[in-house]
Amino acid sequence: MTAASLETELIGLPLSSPVINGSGTFDAIAAGRVFGERALSSENFPFSAYVSKTITEQPRAGNPPFRTWEAPAGMINSIGLPNPGLAHFVEDHLPVLRQLPVPLIVSVMAEDRDGFSRLVEGVTAAGGVSAFELNVSCPNVHSGLIVGESGKEVEGLLDRLGSFTDLPLIIKLTPNVARPEEIAEAAEAGGAAAVSLVNTLKAAALDPASDRPWLGAGSGGLSGPAIRPIAIQQVRSVSAAVSIPVIGMGGITDGESALDFIRAGASAVAVGTENFRDPLAGTMVRTELARALERRGIETIGELRGAAST
Amino acid sequence: MTAASLETELIGLPLSSPVINGSGTFDAIAAGRVFGERALSSENFPFSAYVSKTITEQPRAGNPPFRTWEAPAGMINSIGLPNPGLAHFVEDHLPVLRQLPVPLIVSVMAEDRDGFSRLVEGVTAAGGVSAFELNVSCPNVHSGLIVGESGKEVEGLLDRLGSFTDLPLIIKLTPNVARPEEIAEAAEAGGAAAVSLVNTLKAAALDPASDRPWLGAGSGGLSGPAIRPIAIQQVRSVSAAVSIPVIGMGGITDGESALDFIRAGASAVAVGTENFRDPLAGTMVRTELARALERRGIETIGELRGAAST
Amino acid sequence: MLPDRPEPPLGRRLLSVVEARDEGAFRLLTLLDDEGPEPLPGQFYMVTRAPDWGGGLGRPYLPRALSFAGTTGMANGVSIEFLLDEVGPGTRELSRLSPEDECWVAGPFGRPFSRAGELTEGAAGAVLVGGGIGIAPLAPLRRDLIARGVPTRVLLGFREPAAAGGVDRLFGCEEVRVAYEAGSDSPARVTDLLSVVLAGDDAGRSAVYSCGPPGMLEAVRRMCADRGVTAELALESPMACGYGACFGCAVPRRDGGYLRLCIDGPVVRGDEIESAEAGEAGS
Amino acid sequence: MLPDRPEPPLGRRLLSVVEARDEGAFRLLTLLDDEGPEPLPGQFYMVTRAPDWGGGLGRPYLPRALSFAGTTGMANGVSIEFLLDEVGPGTRELSRLSPEDECWVAGPFGRPFSRAGELTEGAAGAVLVGGGIGIAPLAPLRRDLIARGVPTRVLLGFREPAAAGGVDRLFGCEEVRVAYEAGSDSPARVTDLLSVVLAGDDAGRSAVYSCGPPGMLEAVRRMCADRGVTAELALESPMACGYGACFGCAVPRRDGGYLRLCIDGPVVRGDEIESAEAGEAGS
Ligand SMILES: Cc1cc2nc3c(=O)[nH]c(=O)nc-3n(C[C@H](O)[C@H](O)[C@H](O)COP(=O)(O)OP(=O)(O)OC[C@H]3O[C@@H](n4cnc5c(N)ncnc54)[C@H](O)[C@@H]3O)c2cc1C
Ligand SMILES: Cc1cc2nc3c(=O)[nH]c(=O)nc-3n(C[C@H](O)[C@H](O)[C@H](O)COP(=O)(O)OP(=O)(O)OC[C@H]3O[C@@H](n4cnc5c(N)ncnc54)[C@H](O)[C@@H]3O)c2cc1C
Ligand SMILES: Cc1cc2nc3c(=O)[nH]c(=O)nc-3n(C[C@H](O)[C@H](O)[C@H](O)COP(=O)(O)O)c2cc1C
Ligand SMILES: Cc1cc2nc3c(=O)[nH]c(=O)nc-3n(C[C@H](O)[C@H](O)[C@H](O)COP(=O)(O)O)c2cc1C
Ligand code: FES
Numbered sequence A, B: 001m002t003a004a005s006l007e008t009e010l011i012g013l014p015l016s017s018p019v020i021n022g023s024g025t026f027d028a029i030a031a032g033r034v035f036g037e038r039a040l041s042s043e044n045f046p047f048s049a050y051v052s053k054t055i056t057e058q059p060r061a062g063n064p065p066f067r068t069w070e071a072p073a074g075m076i077n078s079i080g081l082p083n084p085g086l087a088h089f090v091e092d093h094l095p096v097l098r099q100l101p102v103p104l105i106v107s108v109m110a111e112d113r114d115g116f117s118r119l120v121e122g123v124t125a126a127g128g129v130s131a132f133e134l135n136v137s138c139p140n141v142h143s144g145l146i147v148g149e150s151g152k153e154v155e156g157l158l159d160r161l162g163s164f165t166d167l168p169l170i171i172k173l174t175p176n177v178a179r180p181e182e183i184a185e186a187a188e189a190g191g192a193a194a195v196s197l198v199n200t201l202k203a204a205a206l207d208p209a210s211d212r213p214w215l216g217a218g219s220g221g222l223s224g225p226a227i228r229p230i231a232i233q234q235v236r237s238v239s240a241a242v243s244i245p246v247i248g249m250g251g252i253t254d255g256e257s258a259l260d261f262i263r264a265g266a267s268a269v270a271v272g273t274e275n276f277r278d279p280l281a282g283t284m285v286r287t288e289l290a291r292a293l294e295r296r297g298i299e300t301i302g303e304l305r306g307a308a309s310t
Numbered sequence C, D: 001m002l003p004d005r006p007e008p009p010l011g012r013r014l015l016s017v018v019e020a021r022d023e024g025a026f027r028l029l030t031l032l033d034d035e036g037p038e039p040l041p042g043q044f045y046m047v048t049r050a051p052d053w054g055g056g057l058g059r060p061y062l063p064r065a066l067s068f069a070g071t072t073g074m075a076n077g078v079s080i081e082f083l084l085d086e087v088g089p090g091t092r093e094l095s096r097l098s099p100e101d102e103c104w105v106a107g108p109f110g111r112p113f114s115r116a117g118e119l120t121e122g123a124a125g126a127v128l129v130g131g132g133i134g135i136a137p138l139a140p141l142r143r144d145l146i147a148r149g150v151p152t153r154v155l156l157g158f159r160e161p162a163a164a165g166g167v168d169r170l171f172g173c174e175e176v177r178v179a180y181e182a183g184s185d186s187p188a189r190v191t192d193l194l195s196v197v198l199a200g201d202d203a204g205r206s207a208v209y210s211c212g213p214p215g216m217l218e219a220v221r222r223m224c225a226d227r228g229v230t231a232e233l234a235l236e237s238p239m240a241c242g243y244g245a246c247f248g249c250a251v252p253r254r255d256g257g258y259l260r261l262c263i264d265g266p267v268v269r270g271d272e273i274e275s276a277e278a279g280e281a282g283s
């Protein structure tokens, strides 16, 4: 059996495997503090690229507790994007993240195009970053529209950001729309280097004891295996609609489920909630993915990409 | 402990409990043939009202196999609305369904407003029906829009149907939109007697062995506990937006989960996929619901309705 | 009620495991049914581990359809034998059960095999053709035919000796011929045995009953059709409910449209369907 | 690395159950850890049944956070004791485990209790205040304090005698006072015992350590604050990951913002937080 190669290329970045992390589901700095620096070595780091938790211009404390609820084969979260803000991120976090043995993708979110511009400009200037992921699951304070729900907003945002960074821009699509492929097409038209999906699905749970919503924020987003069939379908229709690469995620728990996203058309996959169940989930998925290819007698992941996209 | 009463009223119909079935998840005629007529007696029938499988004007054979896929804590289906068509439904099925010990709600779907009009007119004329549920998860051949994704389409459809039937009309909302509450508001404005939600979420799975989609139709809809947190959130926001009654469903498996929908604002709940796991799931949910009320020392279901809707 | 079918208890019921042991490559699971009727050969049950499935990541979730492979009347009910082939999470969990464990069970469901005489005008005898786990429903059918004095030949096929199981326990050895596609000194397919049998002159007057993998069933179906022999096949399809509620178990009818395999089958006559392979993934 | 914390093995590991038995109202589960370091009192592990959870309808899904209630050095590793209170599907499944079963375990994680001297300048002694399942992390703390020769008083509270468990096994009887809110001839709350102890003159020089239900912890926190006694509390919050990845375990900081309880806690000083009840549902 020939050892299958997982090496791949994504938006110009050579990756040792297609397995990266979902933003906000693995804190490399905390992992280094908890497990020791060895956790961030090139032998041990679980992902082939690292996507930071979403940062905003101003610091955010995040949402009041409770922030998580365990759902059938998944979880709901309403973390509220706690982050140190642009300045501290550049000062305190970037120097550490830059040292990671893999390319760094910084996830950013803002209330309007100017905010996004200042974020990408500031982070680009600081250096050591390979790409941005734009978290557009938020309203544009001027139009009032959720950026990720409007093709026009997405395209307009991308147009604007072009003059503030030369780095590739990835649009993180929200699954809470009727036709994500239309938003993806707008992203491609606006010059996005790639799209990633899915983000979490709007969800809520009630406190069994009181008559209040369980989550401090009232509602949150569903992730985990429960949403995988929805994510697979969205990745299929988005991959069929655009020619830029697709980063697929949503309930990946092992090599077979990762392979399903690739067969559905994804060029890379992201592991999210499974990181909470297994701090080395990324490594496990990568290893199983190689085995799955070997079982199929396939030598490179590319051979299977999109095999079942339509 | 006083026995809690589950009696309730929905769109003018007195119901022995708020527990009905989801369209297409319980075939009363087949159940009578398989388990015997006693299955349809008033002691044994699991639901307080019966919603028929969706019927169309012309007969439909349904989708090619495979039609189901087991998903994490749920299932995907692409049944394709097999049904005998209006004429045979009225001739062969209605006479049996009319004899059920509970009010009959007929689910209908058509390609345009005229088709819907002929369906409600024909069934109303045949008599013995208490209400219609309009399955609007389909495109309008003229506008090309999925009716359930467009408030204008929904309102226009309801306006039209008013002159073809006096029976209450329930709009079955699709969860595959950014803001179901907006569609619900349009339904209320159009004169709908109630809204029911959620229908299934667009989903797909790939054949583990071949590189084809598992489902003969390519993709389908996700149901079961996996979607409950999404359904609870949509029921909360729809209940907050409209004053017509809401029929809540999506992954109800027991009394507590049924109660969650009522606490989220539902006036009645529908059991769907759980019927496949337990042919008397409706009876089980009703019994547990009564116990849950008693544990809380509550005498009527109304006291809890919407307790956690916002 | 559907004609000539025993009436299953309403809903589902809790039954306890009375025996669980390996039978070659398969697992034999015996439940004591103190509520249900004697099932008819070809019928099946929908089974779920109690109190519920143990799929950590949410599977198994739906009940699993299982043909019964035998019954024994007891003072306190009927003991029902199931033969299990472990192919995934559901059959895995059922294969792990041991006495004292319980299962949720609904059924018996479905259309049973026809009597030899009904299937073939003045049938001279019956030929049972089973492959792999498909031998399960043929075991009680054989007992029933023999009890009715119908001369019965049993032809069973397995990939290899290591993949066989339950033959001695379920069929006894007399009159049973087993073919192995590999791993034996005379590799053969069960359909090779069948063609020899059908070459015999009373072929036209024998009733053929078959259950096994789709490819084998389709070969049997064609072979019988070509020789004008009537055959009944016990088919499979993914079943979510087993009692006609979900419309998921569709199998294409020869004359257009679909059967609901859980109520119109699982046993069908060869000429009722387009192909025993239809509905195979990607077909 | 975080200062003064043993380094947990990377990722998660499979550990086998060596003992499982009831201790009063609780269940005592002992795992053999042949990879991990000796944990420090107050630390916890994230535990999942192996090969995976058995939630038929998809729960439990995430690992469960468990404080260790004791350790014993063995030739082949450290045996770790957990005290389980069955409150839902996860603790139910862990309570059903028996020897030979395995668990996925990550950890030890979290901030341990401080040494008495570090907590209280020249501490004269320590007072341990535990309620319900909250007694678990106090057991190894007591052993540690006693080993260091710190005079230690242990006050434990339970709803009623029937709800108590593990006291003798984990604490031995000497020096331990137990209060029952009901079902005893002298009903009392553990905080009543604490107020008596704190009335003593050396109160100001004792270090208080507490773990238990939020209501009790908050009462302890205020009582100590009022009397200028420093207290460390082991808090709970829903934890999805246990190692800082999810930001789900937020507990409001006194000076604004939130702690990530899995890495900034679970042990916190009373004056670091707003309230030990914050984060209670609907608060
Ligand atoms: C009428 C009838 C009688 C039967 N009698 C028996 C019997 O007596 N003994 C016996 O062992 N079996 C019998 N079967 C087959 C048995 O029901 C299936 O093997 C079983 O349901 C498989 O479940 P599983 O979880 O073990 O495997 P699954 O994971 O369901 O995999 C089984 C096959 O289904 C497909 N599959 C894979 N994943 C999924 C998924 N997520 N959803 C849907 N399909 C999937 C694949 O092709 C796979 O090979 C019968 C089936 C029918 C319809
Ligand atoms: C640091 C730390 C140490 C701990 N140490 C111990 C210990 O030593 N021994 C011990 O027994 N316990 C300990 N716990 C508590 C233990 O982790 C929880 O009791 C356990 O996770 C409950 O899981 P469950 O599935 O049994 O119950 P759950 O179903 O999770 O219910 C437990 C409580 O959580 C809430 N809840 C209900 N449903 C959900 C849901 N779907 N999602 C989220 N919350 C829900 C309810 O308030 C319920 O009362 C500790 C917790 C922490 C944070
Ligand atoms: C606790 C948690 C925090 C998350 N934070 C972010 C975030 O900050 N930015 C973002 O774009 N996505 C965030 N996500 C979404 C994930 O990146 C991913 O899109 C989603 O969880 C689906 O993948 P999964 O099912 O594998 O978790 C978060 C998800 C979880 C569960
Ligand atoms: C097999 C199957 C068939 C269905 N058929 C219909 C249908 O004909 N019309 C309809 O409006 N909804 C149909 N539904 C949707 C259900 O009525 C219900 O809205 C959905 O399944 C969510 O509820 P559940 O999670 O309890 O199943 C079907 C669902 C399933 C699983
Ligand atoms: S299995 Fe549900 S209708 Fe046949």
Ligand code: FES
Binding pocket: D238, D239, D240, D241, D242, D243, D244, D245, D246, D247, D248, D249, D260, D261, D262, D263
């Ligand atoms: S439990 Fe995940 S960050 Fe604390």
